Amino acid sequence: MGRVIVITSGKGGVGKTTASANIGVALANTGASVCLVDMDIGLRNLDILMGLENRVVYNLVDVVEERCKLRQALVKDKRMPNLNLLPAAQTRDKTAVDADQMKKLCEELKSMFDFVLIDSPAGIESGFQNAIAGAEEAIVITTPEMSAVRDADRIIGLLEARKDEITQYRLVLNRLRPKMVANADMMGVDDVLEILSIKLLGVVPEDEDIIISTNKGEPVSGTDNTRSGLAFRNIARRLRGEEVPFMDLDAKNDTWVTKIVNFFNPVRV
Amino acid sequence: MQQLIDWLFKVPNGTAAVTAKDRMRNMLVHDRLELPAGKLEVLEEELTAVVARYFDLEPDTTRFDLQQMDRKAALIANFRLVRSKC
Numbered sequence: 001m002g003r004v005i006v007i008t009s010g011k012g013g014v015g016k017t018t019a020s021a022n023i024g025v026a027l028a029n030t031g032a033s034v035c036l037v038d039m040d041i042g043l044r045n046l047d048i049l050m051g052l053e054n055r056v057v058y059n060l061v062d063v064v065e066e067r068c069k070l071r072q073a074l075v076k077d078k079r080m081p082n083l084n085l086l087p088a089a090q091t092r093d094k095t096a097v098d099a100d101q102m103k104k105l106c107e108e109l110k111s112m113f114d115f116v117l118i119d120s121p122a123g124i125e126s127g128f129q130n131a132i133a134g135a136e137e138a139i140v141i142t143t144p145e146m147s148a149v150r151d152a153d154r155i156i157g158l159l160e161a162r163k164d165e166i167t168q169y170r171l172v173l174n175r176l177r178p179k180m181v182a183n184a185d186m187m188g189v190d191d192v193l194e195i196l197s198i199k200l201l202g203v204v205p206e207d208e209d210i211i212i213s214t215n216k217g218e219p220v221s222g223t224d225n226t227r228s229g230l231a232f233r234n235i236a237r238r239l240r241g242e243e244v245p246f247m248d249l250d251a252k253n254d255t256w257v258t259k260i261v262n263f264f265n266p267v268r269v
Numbered sequence: 270m271q272q273l274i275d276w277l278f279k280v281p282n283g284t285a286a287v288t289a290k291d292r293m294r295n296m297l298v299h300d301r302l303e304l305p306a307g308k309l310e311v312l313e314e315e316l317t318a319v320v321a322r323y324f325d326l327e328p329d330t331t332r333f334d335l336q337q338m339d340r341k342a343a344l345i346a347n348f349r350l351v352r353s354k355c
């Protein structure tokens with residue numbers, strides 16, 4: 001039986017879809033079989049990030065409403081046959097699938113794949129509730145901005161209330177700008193962790209390569225030599241239970257010695 | 270060079286990061302308890318009035334502190350008592 005992991009944030013635009021695509025690719029590269037599920041119904045994005053938008057025939061709502069078999073709706077990634085996408089419907093809305101249907105779908109998917117990653121819509125209403133319905137684990141993603149952290153806190157509260165179903169959740173801090181953190185211009189990893197009292201899964205730096213790779217339809221975690229790609233690969237390894245050390249570089253209350261060290265090695269992923 | 274020195278010895282107090290963190294802490298205490306703004310201050314006044322019925326309090330020393338412990342809040346009150354009024 002595979003693991004069903006939902007990627008969620010509360011606030012929109014913080015990197016849920018980017019993280020889903022990249023963690024999916026990174027997990028598939030470790031040899032696991034992976035299914036990415038786009039639960040942002042009505043705002044289909046994940047297919048674009050994966051470069052699979054021209055290959056979508058059926059979608060998740062077609063499966064739920066039995067217009068096609070699950071297998072027919074899955075889009076196989078040409079680069080990696082063990083990576084699959086179940087696309088969202090573009091012309092329907094979040095009410096097209098309910099929590100029970102989602103649970104049933106996740107049951108079926110986890111009998112087929114090692115990892116089922118669910119990309120969720122922004123918000124805390126029905127779309128969010130349906131996206132987490134079949135999940136046993138969650139990845140909460142936020143940026144170090146106050147509004148995003150506040151929304152992440154709401155999400156954590158809602159996940160806590162469902163401890164029986166969602167047995168573990170961890171944080172991915174996205175778009176960290178190490179230089180600004182070093183200058184105390186914005187909150188760093190330790191600040192956000194302390195405020196949210198949550199375990200850390202990974203830190204992804206702000207990185208222009210994300211935008212380039214999105215335009216190419218090739219998630220950064222599939223290519224070497226990008227800091228964000230390495231961050232996502234580390235996240236995938238931690239999900240698989242490997243102990244991957246966090247490079248410690250929050251550079252805040254540091255001595256001048258560590259500041260110099262951090263200066264030459266400026267990111268913690 | 271001066272810039273480098275400033276950077277090396279910069280003290281984080283009063284910086285944007287510290288301000289953000291303080292504001293966040295305060296905001297999330299209220300969010301998590303679903304506590305409307307201003308209510309805490311009313312409670313503090315009422316609590317002080319009750320304690321003041323039993324004790325003379327040292328002026329301007331009463332402290333209230335809402336602390337977070339693993340996503341739960343604790344209200345810590347500190348009164349300096351001079352003598353009993355009873």
Ligand SMILES: Nc1ncnc2c1ncn2[C@@H]1O[C@H](COP(=O)(O)OP(=O)(O)O)[C@@H](O)[C@H]1O
Binds near residue numbers: 011045
């Ligand atoms: N680490 C990052 N560095 C730079 N840009 C990023 C990063 N993470 C996400 N982005 C950009 O932020 C935008 C929103 O990301 P997206 O994954 O669509 O968020 P969400 O799914 O939460 O709405 C996209 O344009 C994406 O390219």
Ligand SMILES: [Mg+2]
Binds near residue numbers: 045120
């Ligand atoms: Mg999205």
